[in-house]
Amino acid sequence: MSDKIKTILYPFGFAVGFLIIWELAVRLFAIPVYLLPAPTAIVSVIDANLGSHMMVTLMEALIGFLLANILGFITAVIFVHSKPIEKGVFPLAIALKTTPLVALAPLLVVWMGTGYSSKVVASMLICFFPILVNSVKGLKAIEFEAWELFSTYKGTKWEIFWKLRLPTSLPYVLSALKISSSLAIVGAIVGEFVGANKGLGYVVLVSSYHMDTPVMFSAIIASAACGLLLFWSISWVEKKLIFWQRVDEV
């Protein structure tokens, strides 16, 4: 059996086994549904409605993710080219990072209301730091001799950026994207907890009020699926783009 098939088949086999044991355990010990619903009970509540909530969360997370990464990368470029700005702004970025998002989320809702924007910003806040730190590291990671090579052949600052710094930073950037792909969902859901009328966070919250555990489970699973979807997409892009560097698996 080829390794490729094994890497798919083994986890799949274990997952199926786990679900079967779960189902049997719930039935055998007659566990009440509000404590632990059986997998079949969870599947039965998955419907188009859940799908639409999932799309909402996914969109919020995706927009926050994209904006944060663009902004974070641009900030990193500015940092790398200006020591004073880096020295002045980096502590602020760290302060922002150490402030728990959960503490900030209510403020965001006060400022921006219960619509999309507060969730997008929550998601941005959580995604901003990984890309900033990794991009700064990556843009600075150029080999000294490579810089000397460009200088010897009269390469301009612009050329050093496009042809040396940018490609050198790509592996670092992609690794930040992988980290923040799952964080983006966290940001959106935290935003929805605080104030929203749609999205997976909202579903989880409302179903907990109603002790509707199967729906709650379905929303949790959907949020995990969102994170996986983003993570796998980024991993795929990374494999295509960074062919020269061996990827360390997370």
Added chain:
Amino acid sequence: MTSQVIEMQAGTGQQFGGNQSSPANREIAVSLKNCSLSFGEVQVLNNVSLDIYKNEFLSILGPSGCGKSTLLRLMLELLKPSEGGEISYSSDKPSIGMVFQKPVLMPWLSAIQNIELPLGLGEKKKFTKKEAREKAEGALQLVGLQDFKNHFPHQLSGGMQQRIAIARALAADPAVLLMDEPFGALDEFTREKLNFELLRLWESPDTSLSTVVMVTHSIQESVIMSDRIVMMSPRPAGVEAIIPVPLPRPREVGMEEHPAYYQTVKELRKRVKHL
């Protein structure tokens, strides 16, 4: 420690080779005067004075860590000598090519793209895309890697990577070529082949290459290739001696049998021991 410049004649003192007129009336390509350099507390170069002539093949020998790479960086103007030192070039500032001690290839560029890279750098582009491609292909052929044109550095062996780096320096048609142990990572066969390829290229009237400065660890290689050999003392390095090689040009395979070859190698060995 003061360094002294000793011009010594190996062998019988007999001059071979038609193009080796006496240094006094030859045109200087690069000239270093009283160059010293320190990295913080560590003094690396101590009062180095050295004239390098046009149409000259010069080798630099010296113990590891003495400052040979640093000397080349001075010539490239990547480093500045401390107060009192001066580096000057022939009136028409020559185009300088460099082969670093490491290959320094861009891992995201294919072999041919790596060779083209310096051709496309700088404010005023010297070559069109098509010219650059042709030059790169020619250089690739020269180092015998035309079949690996589209391979990426991680798909090439260490020696092949170094050959790409050599091709990259040659593609830009330099007048002065600085090489930092360019053949150190190569096997004996490739090394000897490339030694002579480089000599042919340097002798050929078709290329603008006129001066080669090569740092090497191999006494044999320095003798078979150079007109003069600069021996450097341990750190803080100065020029210990400049030894001319009285072997005729063009250099050919088998010249290791030449008595002048033996004598120069012997002389160098003796000096290495005394360092």
